[in-house]
Amino acid sequence: MKTHKISQPLSSAGVHLVLGGYTLLALFPIMLILINAFKSRAGIFDDPLALPNAETFFIGGFEKVLAKSHFMLYFGNSLTVTLISLALILLFGAMAAWALAEYKFRGNRLLALYLAIGIMVPIRLGTVSILELIVKLDLINTLTALILVYTAQGLPLAIMILSEFIAQIPKELKEAARCDGVGEFKIFFQIILPLIRPAVATVAVFTMIPVWNDLWFPLILAPGEETQTVTLGVQQFIGQYVTDWNSVLASLSLAVIPVLIMYMIFSRQLIRGLTSGAVK
Amino acid sequence: MKRMPWHIAVFLAPAVLVYSVFSALPLLDTLRLGFYATTDTGSTHFAGLSNYLTILTDPAWSAAFWNAMWNNCKFFFIHLLIQNPIGLVLATLLSLKGLKGARHYRTLIFLPTLLSVVIIGFIWQLILSPLWGVSEGLMAKVGLADYFAPWLGQESSALITLALISVWQFVGIPMMLIYAALLAVPEDIVEAAHVEGASAWRIFWEIKLPLILPTLGLVTILTFVGNFNAFDLIYSVKGAIAGPNYSTDILGTLFYRTFFGYQSQVGSPTMGAAVATLMFLVILAGVGTYFYFVQRKLTRYEL
Known part of the structure; x- marks a missing residue:
């Protein structure tokens, strides 16, 4: 059958x-x-x-890329930006999602709607003012600028997915803790946060990839040699060595290989996260 | 139970603060800046609709704007007509019962989606390069050598080629979303139809497809927003000039050039903001249409 x-x-x-x-x-x-x-x-x-x-x-191409560009530095920059943004998005996102899903207060739905706008409207459209702001804060050519912008970019979707998930947590768990006199912060950090780990994985997937791959904000906010990410670094390097095929191919491979390794390790979780996130 | 508002505020504050300062307010400020003009000294003053009048009616500006707009529409329609049907076919095949290796196919086909658009752009640029001759060589093997052309370099085909590269990269997203929707179709409905003697073909068209329509709507609007906000691929393959002869210029590259300037033209933040505002209106119109027609039937996505 x-x-x-x-x-x-x-x-x-x-x-x-x-x-x-x-x-x-x-x-x-x-x-x-x-x-x-x-x-x-x-x-x-x-x-x-x-x-x-x-x-x-x-392997002369690889030797040249590593010698002529600061590839390891770019790699470190991408890793720093992605991991810190991710941590902030997950922490701030989970806190906000918990507040919106758990507490009834005036303006709850309005606030949820305000935060949801960022899911559909790309943050890039605000670039003119973002650049102005970053210049004013004296954060131009810093990784901090990228981290702040990516955190703002990732929060809306994170909050939406996480609050859907938090809403499904059985009431009894929280009520029991409250009866025992456990404070709201303790409930969130010690009971809720461990419970939403599967959803956190989904959010991590959706958030990490666009941040790691982005060209736009590194190009505009942090184009300096010291703060280039892998995507921008490779883009600039290839622009310079366009006729040196060994170097071009090697730099592309260096950008691809770490992602391939990560994918080999995490593909199962990633795809489960994607499909379960989509069913919701 | 006591619920002091202050702990709610503490939970909300970090997210609302970062989101407001670095996303929502800059967006609003950009909409405001679109009504201002920059003088040669760099100061700005209110200028009403003059930026928009310039973009839409000044011959030099409007030609560039409508060219980018039209190219962007083509870019989107190619995605809509090719990416989504391929995604649907792949998802349907993957969701077949008893298919061996479905997980491996799924994992491998999704792989390009993870890579940076910049990297993908360069990879295809090399593969399509007449200098390297990989595509030409492959086509020669099946007797199609005469049909090879430097597609990325020709005005008539550059945009289509770039759109197809983008389709190739992102087909994994509709595939995954549709696949998940197909898995969620209740088994007993399908089983009942089968018992009634409906063919697999009919079950697909008359039961599964209507049930996954909301997902197709979601995929379409995600593609729409992504396409009208695209930049990285064109910039890395064609540069900010979006050649040849602006044939691959889309709104994202036009925005970049207007804001930062290029060659002899000086960049203008206020004109840039006006272009961004127009992009915002296009995206808003698309999202609005989506919510008006599709979202009504779709209770689970509501927030």
Whole structure:
């Protein structure tokens, strides 16, 4: 009984052909870059599809990227910005979500609506004034500027997802704690926060990726050599070395590889987070 | 039970503060700045609708604006007509019962979505480059060598090519959202229809598709907002000038050039704010339409 849906009208082989074909299409460009990053210039041009062999193996591109650009610095910057923004979004977001979901107070719905505007209206549209503000605060070319803007960018969605989740927490848990005289802050930090961990994972996924990949705000708020993120650093590096194929391919690979490793480790949680977040 | 308002305020304060100062107020301030003009000395004064009149009626400005607007619409329609149907097909196949390896397909197809648009842009630029010849070589293998062209460099095809690159990267999002919606379709309805003798094809069109329509609406509006706010891909592949001959210029790149200036033109924060305001209105119109038509049927997404 359970197999009837696949037997017709599409045969199982046809389904695998379509999905396999599309998977190939999705992976081919990335694989091609990774393969050729480890080849000499001659190897890259003579046979782009071949794997590196003893004759064509060459890692001069990587050596050059690491020597000519501050790649490790960019990487550290991206990591700092992403992790601190993420921590702030999750903490502030969970606190606000708890307040909105748990307490009845005047203006609750209005405040929720105000915060929700940021889900649909991109923060980029306020760039002119954001830049002005960051200049006024003397935060231009600092990672702090990026962290503040990304935190503001991530909060609306975080609050929406987390308050949906908090609303589902059984009342008895909180009431029991209150009867024992536990304070509201203790309830939040010791009972609620551990309970919403699965939702936190979902929010982390939605929040982290756009922050790590963003070009716009690093380009405008922190273009200085010391504060470049990986995305901006690679963009600028490639602009400079556009004809040096080894370096270009190596810098692209250096940007891709950390994400691939993270994805290999976390893909299951990530996709579960995505699909469960979407069903809500 | 005592509920002192002060602890509510403490819970809300950090989020409301950061969000207001760095997102909501700058947005409002940008809308305000759109009504101001900058003088040569850098001071600003109220100028009413003059920025908007310039953008919409001054020949030099309006040509650039409508070109970017029209390109942006094309960019969006290509996504709508190609990305979402492909996402729907992939999600439908993935949700088939008893499909082996569904998890692996899903994971791998979603991979490009995670990478930076900048990186994806450069990767495709290399692959499509006539200098490297990878695409030409592949096409030659199936006898299509004559059809190869430097698509990214031609005025007639650059925008479409960029849109397709973006579709290629982001097809994972509609796929995942639709997939999740398909999994949420109650099993007993499908089973009942099957017992009644409905074919898989009919079950899909008459039961599953109507049930996932809200998700298709959500995907469409997410794509719309993303597209009318896009910048990174065009900027990294084509630069702020969005060549050749502005054929890939969209609102995001126009905004950037207006704000920061390029070549001989001096940037203007107030003109930039006016362009941003127009982008805001476009996005608002799209989101408004979505809520008006789609959201009414969709109780779970309400906030």
